Amino acid sequence: MRLGVMCGVLAVLFSGAVAPAAAAPAASEPVYDYAKAIRETVWVDIGRDGDGDGRSDRVAADIVRPSEATSRVPVIMDASPYYSCCGRGNESELKSYDSAGKPVKFPLFYDNYFVPRGYAVVLVDLAGTNRSAGCADVGGASDVGSARKVVDWLNGRATGYSAKTGGSAVTASWSTGNVGMIGKSYDGTIANGVAATGVAGLKTIVPISAISSWYDYYRSDGATFGFNPDGLARTVESRNGGQNCSAQNQVLASGATANGDYGPLWADRDYVARAGNVRASVLLSHGVNDLNVKTIHFGQWWSALNVEKKIWLSQTGHVDPFDYRRAAWVDLLHRWFDHYLLGLDNGVQNGPAASIERQPDQWADQSAYPAANAVATTLHPQAAGTLGTATSSGTASFTDNPSLGEDTWVTNPGTAALTYSTGTLAADLQVSGTSTVTVTATPSTSSARVSALLVDLGPATIRNFAGGGEGITTGTAENCWGASAPGDDACYRITSADQKKVSYTILSRGWADLANYASLTQERALTPGTAYTMTFRLASTDHVVPRGHALALIIGGTDASFIRGPAQPGRITLDLARTSASVPLAGIPPAATTHPAPPGAAHVPSEARADLR
Missing domain, CATH: 2.60.120.260 (Galactose-binding domain-like)
Structure with a gap:
């Protein structure tokens, strides 16, 4: 048998034929052991002293990555102020750490699903929150710089350390430098802001129900909604004791003038004005009934972008697609990150640009947004x-x-x-x-x-977007998305559409x-x-x-x-x-006639939501 095989090999060699190359994988596979993944924290210097303590602020980047990888891996990053104060996802998950301070619980399913598939997941505490130094500035240079500097560190352009103060320098020698940022609400907003800096290495962003201009979160064409950014800053800083952020909070309070004028504070936080800098592809999701991050945010951001992009629009309020179209969303994310971070030619960038929920759980694809014939x-x-x-x-x-x-x-x-x-x-x-x-x-x-x-x-x-779940009902049964480890499981409660006539x-x-x-x-x-x-x-x-x-x-x-x-x-x-x-x-509206008698059933909230989670 060995002689026959050798003769066959020699025949191929001497005939001049070339053995076919191995086919490129269609998708990344869960080949790495999640239980053996490396979990660590690196504190990245962001070059600012937001809390005025005389030291440059360092932000905590909690990292989980496959230990068996023999080549560099790309990064999925979620930069958030909510990892200790408010939680992430429908189940309000918080980060947790062992007695030595090593990260154990990584909120959401991204780590469970993608680390076995050859990705690193990096969850960044924005400055002034959880374990990071500095102060939050609600979408300004500190917030955006917190995440941008981590992208720089992943590409060898910034300095990371083994401790919040002191410590030794740490490099990301395991990173390809390809980064995809994802997040809902404040987190997705930071992804928009970082993309608008044009930072090299950021290949894609996935903003979910995200702000594109902070003016439009707090104001509307001169009108005011009655809440201001300094209140949000105090909320996210509340679990990070020992830092005095009163000066930064006063900057926010005075900059957000009582009237609805668009001033310097808002201009600094207007990502739409800098959308021309965006080089990353964009996978955008928003609820058309989101009364928290109102829908002007996705519309103006989408219109200003000149990159490869897709959009999902649901009937929900402020809800992550993981909680209204779970299997399809995870599949899309998988293909999206595989294409833009691993370079797999899977065609995810092709096809309809928009997917829109017309009735609860009934979706229609559309070639463009706005509709091509609008x-x-x-x-x-x-x-x-x-x-x-x-x-x-x-x-x-x-x-x-x-x-x-x-x-x-x-x-x-x-x-x-x-x-x-x-x-x-x-x-x-x-x-x-x-x-x-x-x-x-x-x-x-x-x-x-x-x-x-x-x-x-x-x-x-319709989906009952005015209800407590903003269009979803959360059950008690769970399904799992990826691998689990002690203290960090991959299982989440199953949701269904909360409907209303x-x-x-x-x-x-x-x-x-x-x-x-x-x-x-x-x-x-x-x-x-x-x-x-x-x-x-x-x-x-x-x-x-x-x-x-x-x-x-x-x-x-x-x-x-x-x-x-x-x-x-x-x-x-x-x-x-x-x-x-x-x-x-x-479509063409008809010639105007008398309007029908106004109906009698209301279904929207009596006041605006102001919880940016």
């Missing part, structure tokens, strides 16, 4: 209460009542809001993209707020302070009786208004569900000839 369509409110493409004339007035919110506006507006409707649609009408509203408004007082809603008037079964759906909202009519950077005093024209944005969305329903535009003053009222609420009169909405539509 056209910015100008809709005009008519004096008769109709909404259509024809120009209008006349005036209409409402009286600002800061105690009323959007649900009342839809079901029983009275004199507090104005409703304009297309009437019953003969065919489906898709709203896909970011709308704007232009008002020419005359206030009766020297201060005024203006808010607007796009509403689908008609019955539907409604008679209308608010699909987009926007708010403005009329005092910012001329500029977002400086409000101006209003003169009662004088007309002012202002254009403001509505939240990004992708929603199909079905045949038999109607699309309505509602305009009012202070939406008490979200924004603070003016010092002197009064009566506002609209010049209908110079008031309109620009709505990206796929």
Whole structure:
């Protein structure tokens, strides 16, 4: 047998034929023993002294990586302020450590699933949180620098140490330098911010329900939501004793002015303005009913990016796709990281750019977002209460009542809001993209707020995004995603769609302070009786208004569900000839007729959520 094999080999060699190369793997496989993985912490110097103690701050990077790997491995990184104060994921997991300070529990499934497949997972405590020195600055240079410097260290461009102070220098000799950042909410926001620096080595980001401009988290076209970044900073710093962050917190408090002006603090935290620097690919996920990180964030970020990208839009609120479409999400992440971090040619970058949940657990792929056939369509409110493409004339007035919110506006507006409707649609009408509203408004007082809603008037079964789970119900049974080790299991409670029947759906909202009519950077005093024209944005969305329903535009003053009222609420009169909405539509709205009677069931929260987790 040996002689026969040798003769066959010689025949191949002398014939000049070349043996076929081994086929490239289609996907990374779990070939490494997770129980034997190396767990360690490196403190990376970020070159700042945020807490004013006279020493350059070091941030803790907790690392888990395969011990048997004979070649360098890429990194999946989640940089967060929540590893000790608030927890990560649907089960609010925290980091844990053994008696020697070595990391044991790595929140979420990324380590369990990807380390056996040849990745390192690095969880970074942002400056001023958990075991890191410094102070949080809520999306500013310290937060973003915390994560960027770890990317630099993974690429040999920054210094890491074996201890928070002192210690010896540590290099990432095991790293390929290819980094993918992932995270929900604040964590995904940091991924956006780091990508906007253009740092070399960051190959991809996966922002989930993430902020793209901190101004739009705390303010909206001059209107204020009533909470400020210094409160968030104090929350995430609360578990990191011994550091005095009062000076940094005061910078946040004074920079976030009481009015809604866009100033230097917000400009420093505006990643959309620097989206041209992004070189990493982007896999983006957001709930179209997220009333925490509102959907303007994904819309403006997506539009500003010029890289390979894909997007998932669910009907949920502030929820990770692991908890509403688990198996498909893990599979997509696996292929995404394999392609962008390992270089596998699996085609994940091809195919439809968007996947959108149309009804609970019913998804539709779309070639583009916004929809390729969506056209910015100008809709005009008519004096008769109709909404259509024809120009209008006349005036209409409402009286600002800061105690009323959007649900009342839809079901029983009275004199507090104005409703304009297309009437019953003969065919489906898709709203896909970011709308704007232009008002020419005359206030009766020297201060005024203006808010607007796009509403689908008609019955539907939706995810109950206003419920405690924001569209999901968490069961008691578990399924597992990867390998487990003592103190760090890979099993998570199974979730299902929390559904609710409604008679209308608010699909987009926007708010403005009329005092910012001329500029977002400086409000101006209003003169009662004088007309002012202002254009403001509505939240990004992708929603199909079905045949038999109607699309309505509602305009009012202070939406008490979200924004603070003016010092002197009064009566506002609209010049209908110079008031309109620009709505990206796929389909043609019918000629305006009388609008249907407003329905009676509400389903949205009475106040905005302000928990950035």
